[in-house]
Amino acid sequence: MPKTEADLQAAVDGGLFEESHHLDLKKAPSSKGDNKELARDLSSFAVDGGALVIGVQENKESRTFELAPQPLNGLPEKVEQVARTIPDPPLTVITEEISSAADDGTGYLIVHIPASPVAPHMVDNRYFGRGDKTKYQMGDAEVVSLHTRRRNIEADTLTLLRKEMEEDPLRDVGAQSHLFLVAQPTAGRRDMCLPITGAQDWNLRLHTLIKRVQESKELQAALANQGFSPDLGDAHQGHRRARGVARSSAGLKSDRTYAPEGRWGDEDVIEVQLFEDGGLRLFMTRLSDGIRERHAEEGDAEQVLFDAAAVILTRHMLELIRLVSDDVGYHGNWAVAVGANRLRGRRRYSGQSHFPSNHRYSADTYEESTGATLAELREAPGTVTRRLLGPLLRSLDSAELFAKALADEG
Numbered sequence: 001m002p003k004t005e006a007d008l009q010a011a012v013d014g015g016l017f018e019e020s021h022h023l024d025l026k027k028a029p030s031s032k033g034d035n036k037e038l039a040r041d042l043s044s045f046a047v048d049g050g051a052l053v054i055g056v057q058e059n060k061e062s063r064t065f066e067l068a069p070q071p072l073n074g075l076p077e078k079v080e081q082v083a084r085t086i087p088d089p090p091l092t093v094i095t096e097e098i099s100s101a102a103d104d105g106t107g108y109l110i111v112h113i114p115a116s117p118v119a120p121h122m123v124d125n126r127y128f129g130r131g132d133k134t135k136y137q138m139g140d141a142e143v144v145s146l147h148t149r150r151r152n153i154e155a156d157t158l159t160l161l162r163k164e165m166e167e168d169p170l171r172d173v174g175a176q177s178h179l180f181l182v183a184q185p186t187a188g189r190r191d192m193c194l195p196i197t198g199a200q201d202w203n204l205r206l207h208t209l210i211k212r213v214q215e216s217k218e219l220q221a222a223l224a225n226q227g228f229s230p231d232l233g234d235a236h237q238g239h240r241r242a243r244g245v246a247r248s249s250a251g252l253k254s255d256r257t258y259a260p261e262g263r264w265g266d267e268d269v270i271e272v273q274l275f276e277d278g279g280l281r282l283f284m285t286r287l288s289d290g291i292r293e294r295h296a297e298e299g300d301a302e303q304v305l306f307d308a309a310a311v312i313l314t315r316h317m318l319e320l321i322r323l324v325s326d327d328v329g330y331h332g333n334w335a336v337a338v339g340a341n342r343l344r345g346r347r348r349y350s351g352q353s354h355f356p357s358n359h360r361y362s363a364d365t366y367e368e369s370t371g372a373t374l375a376e377l378r379e380a381p382g383t384v385t386r387r388l389l390g391p392l393l394r395s396l397d398s399a400e401l402f403a404k405a406l407a408d409e410g
Contacts, residue, residue: 001051001110005101008056008067008108017065019133022050027057028070028109029078036123038079039086042113044128044135046091047146049115054079055108069106072097079111087121090383092375117153117186117333117371120146153186153335154369160184160279161337161367168341169258170285174267175303177288177346179310180339181317185278186371187332192278195328197245203238206247206274209327210235213319222382222405228309230270230286232316244275272320278330282317284309287340291349304349305361307393311402314338314385322377334377337369338388348396359397366392382408
């Protein structure tokens with residue numbers, strides 16, 4: 001893509017600009033009707049991915065393109081707002097500004113629309129796709145086909161999740177609920193993460209990525225500086241694993257067998273795995289703990305759920321996925337799933353409140369999956385977290401308590 005106005009002019013002069021399945025050229029939207037039209041364009045590109053260049057327009061008489069710099073003040077924000085508020089479900093796009101040489105506040109905006117894992121997107125109760133050069137309204141058969149493709153990807157991800165849950169190293173230990181997260185690149189090479197997992201210093205590199213997650217100021221702000229134990233930093237032991245590497249807390253050996261050390265908190269285990277094909281896994285065994293109410297008899301501890309742990313660790317893992325993507329140069333989509341077990345009859349931990357929740361979970365397990373673009377991992381991780389954890393939190397009557405972590409500022 002062009003980076004300067006000179007690059008754009010060279011593309012125009014060389015006849016390199018041509019509207020296609022993956023490219024459209026437009027003026028900036030200036031009315032409510034223009035906003036709807038922009039939303040239709042964005043939605044149509046979201047099926048296979050593409051880009052809009054705002055500030056290059058067609059000369060109808062000569063059937064050529066010419067530069068038409070647009071006011072840039074507020075334009076990126078306007079495009080992003082249209083993407084997030086008009087299509088259903090909302091879209092996340094990435095914008096790049098190119099200033100005009102006139103230095104008068106005008107210029108050009110490149111709008112990148114990644115292929116959306118939740119496509120197709122609806123505008124005014126209609127779905128739009130992209131043909132060879134223009135958008136079109138999709139027919140029912142094409143919409144059904146896209147939904148089927150998405151469900152198949154989600155089903156594959158849930159199969160991976162269930163495999164992790166079945167292979168729980170502590171499945172017969174204690175009474176605590178366990179949290180699982182699996183993430184898989186949908187278009188990655190089989191050796192995508194070999195530059196990390198195959199390096200001599202793989203343990204340091206994985207440790208550094210985890211440390212960057214923990215030190216992220218944006219993430220700390222989104223989580224209101226909440227923490228939880230165990231967290232990713234407690235995964236301090238490095239292990240070589242089949243087709244990958246891992247870091248875990250004490251208690252898990254390199255073959256993933258549980259080896260308690262006879263200390264308090266032995267049952268509290270956390271593990272992060274990274275595979276050569278880009279797959280990431282989280283395993284954490286303290287999604288619940290035994291809490292004794294005031295004046296309760298000895299031994300009357302109740303297992304209560306730490307819903308905050310699910311939110312915190314999911315946000316942390318989404319950030320780790322983003323960092324791994326950047327590290328290995330993968331710009332495609334991800335399939336992500338979250339699961340938990342030993343849930344039936346348990347309610348959320350309400351701290352020192354004298355009014356604990358009466359909403360007890362009515363199933364033994366929880367599973368949810370979604371797709372995520374790299375743009376979403378960068379710009380809308382709260383939205384992805386809401387798709388993954390929303391049903392669980394609503395069932396526990398605590399979704400509103402995590403409104404900031406499940407949303408995205410801007």
